Amino acid sequence: MPSSAATVTPTAGLSRRHPVPPGAFTYEPSERHVRARIGALDLVDSHTPVLVWEPGQAVPGYVFPRADVRTDALRPTTDPGHGRRAQVGRWYDVEADGVTYPALVFEYAVDGLGDYLGVEWFGRTEPGVEHWYEEDEEIFQHPRDPYKRVDPIPSSRHVEVYVDGVKVADTHRPVLLFETRLPVRYYIPADDIDFTHLVETDLVTTCPYKGDARYWSVRTPDRLRENIVWSYPDPVRAATPIKDHLAVYNEVVDIVVDGVPVPRPESEFTARLGERNA
Numbered sequence: 155m156p157s158s159a160a161t162v163t164p165t166a167g168l169s170r171r172h173p174v175p176p177g178a179f180t181y182e183p184s185e186r187h188v189r190a191r192i193g194a195l196d197l198v199d200s201h202t203p204v205l206v207w208e209p210g211q212a213v214p215g216y217v218f219p220r221a222d223v224r225t226d227a228l229r230p231t232t233d234p235g236h237g238r239r240a241q242v243g244r245w246y247d248v249e250a251d252g253v254t255y256p257a258l259v260f261e262y263a264v265d266g267l268g269d270y271l272g273v274e275w276f277g278r279t280e281p282g283v284e285h286w287y288e289e290d291e292e293i294f295q296h297p298r299d300p301y302k303r304v305d306p307i308p309s310s311r312h313v314e315v316y317v318d319g320v321k322v323a324d325t326h327r328p329v330l331l332f333e334t335r336l337p338v339r340y341y342i343p344a345d346d347i348d349f350t351h352l353v354e355t356d357l358v359t360t361c362p363y364k365g366d367a368r369y370w371s372v373r374t375p376d377r378l379r380e381n382i383v384w385s386y387p388d389p390v391r392a393a394t395p396i397k398d399h400l401a402v403y404n405e406v407v408d409i410v411v412d413g414v415p416v417p418r419p420e421s422e423f424t425a426r427l428g429e430r431n432a
Contacts, residue, residue, distance in 0.1 A: 177209050177210070178207075178209060179206075179207070179208060179209055179241060179264055180206075180207045181204050181205060181206045181207070181217070181266070181267065182204065182205055183202065183203075183204055183205075184203045184204065184205050184216070184297075184300075185201075186203065186288045186289060187200070187201050187287075187288070187289050188200050188203045188216060188218070188286070188287065188288055188297075189285075189286070189287040190273055190283045190285070190286050190287075191283065191284060191285045191286075191287075192248065192250040192251075192255065192282070192283055192284050193250050193251040193253075193284065194250075194251060195224060195227060195248075195250040195251065196224065197223065197224050197227065197248065197250070197259075197273065197283060198216075198218050198222060198223055198224075198273060199222055200218040200219065200222035200223075201222075202218075202219055202222070203216045203217070203218050203222075204216065204217045204218070204267070204270060205297060205299075205300070206262070206267075206272065208239070208241060209241075211276075212422070213276055213295075213296040213297075213299065214296065214297050214299050215272060215275060215276060215296065215297065216272065216273070216275075216297055217262065217267060217270035217271060217272040218270060218271055218272075218273075219269060219270060220269060220270070220271055223259070223271045223273075225271075227248050227249050227250060228246040228247070228248060228249075228259055229246060229247045229248075229249060229254075230244070230245075230246060230247075231244075231245035231246055231247050231256060231257045234256075234257040234260075235257060238257065239260065239274075241262050241263060241264055242260045242261065242262055242263065242272075243260075243261050243262065243263030244260065244261045244263075245257045245259070245260050246258070246259040246260065246271075247259075253281075255280070255281060255282055256280065257274065257280075258273060258274055258280075258282050258283075259271055259272065259273055259274075260272050260273075260274065275296060276295060276296035293362055294360045294361075294362050295360050295361065295362045296362060297362070298362050298363060299334075301334070302333070302334040302335070302363070303332070303333070303334050304331065304332075304333045304334075304363040304364065304392065304393060305331070305332045305333075306329050306330070306331045306332075306341065306393055306394075306395040306396050307329065307330050307331075307332065307395070308327070308328075308329050308395055309327075309328050309329065309330050310326055310327065311326070311328060311330070311411055311412055312325075312326050312411070312412050312413070313325050313326075313328045313340045313342060313409065313410070313411055314409070314410040314411075315340070315342070315402050315407055315408070315409055315410075316407065316408040316409075316410070317351070317372045317374055317379055317382070317402075317407050317408075318374040318375070318376045318377065318379070319374070320351060320372075320374045320375075321348065322347065322348050322351050322352070322372060322383075322402075323342045323346055323347050323348065323400075323402070324346060325342045325343060325346035327343060327346070328340050328341060328342050328343075328399075329341040329395045329396050329399055331393075331396060331401070333363070336421060336422075337404050337405070337419035337421055338404075339401045339404070340401060340402070340404075340409060340411075341395075341396045341399035341400065341401045342399055342400055342401070343398065343399055344385075344398055344399065344400060347400055351372050351373055351374065352370040352371070352372055352373075352383060353370060353371045353372070353373055353378070354368070354369070354370050355369045355370060355371055355380070355381055357369040357381050359384075361386075363390070363392070363393065364386050364389050364390060364393040364396070365386045365388060365389040365390045365393065366386065366387075366388070367384045367385065367386050368384065368385055368387060369381045369383065369384045370382075370383040370384070370400075371383070372402075379406065379407075382402055382403045382406055382407065382427070383400055383401070383402050384400065384401055385398075385399065385400045385401070403423060403427055404416065404418060404419050405418055405419060405420070405421055405423055405424045405427050406418070406427050
């Protein structure tokens, strides 16, 4: 069983905290009603979940008091797979509707969390929980971080977007989206985009703060820039202002705002975008 050697932030009764210190295992209570469903099985139904941030993990997860988890559907896992979650001490399979979901539920080997169970979610590639809810709203990908803001604000700034020297957008009515720890994104009305350079792709991604995104590549005389433009055709309520707008990764294009070039930012997407568009 792994030890609890990971640095644990003191929580003195699960008190509130500032954004996660680097390298620390941190947790705090949440007051949201959280449910997890697989088929007809309500695996989790909790009014007292706890948010958990593992070291090196940018997004939080949930753990729940054992009484809020259908422990009768759990079976000890014989082989959870190599290298899964260093702070976990025990894994459980879940049996639901005659189907076994391997290594889906776990216990952390961390002081203070011995009476809680977690459910693997973010980054899981095997089948698992089909529907997650906070209160009565379905959520996707991972829990929404209470220390992360996503503010879409309509603006009258003059925004121009160039890809390999080709202008693909020009607007005086963007929506600027300010998201914690990410570069500002300039969402541009579809009417102000030159679609002659865009090629729609089949890529779809999901963001818990904005919804499901569709993508375009940009074709210029020099190359094809893959999946650098996206839009949320039906965003969640909090992101309604970006509906029918498109954004471009600042990291690999040139954006001019009010006549001033915006430096290309470094972000968590920079390396992946560079490899894809070398």
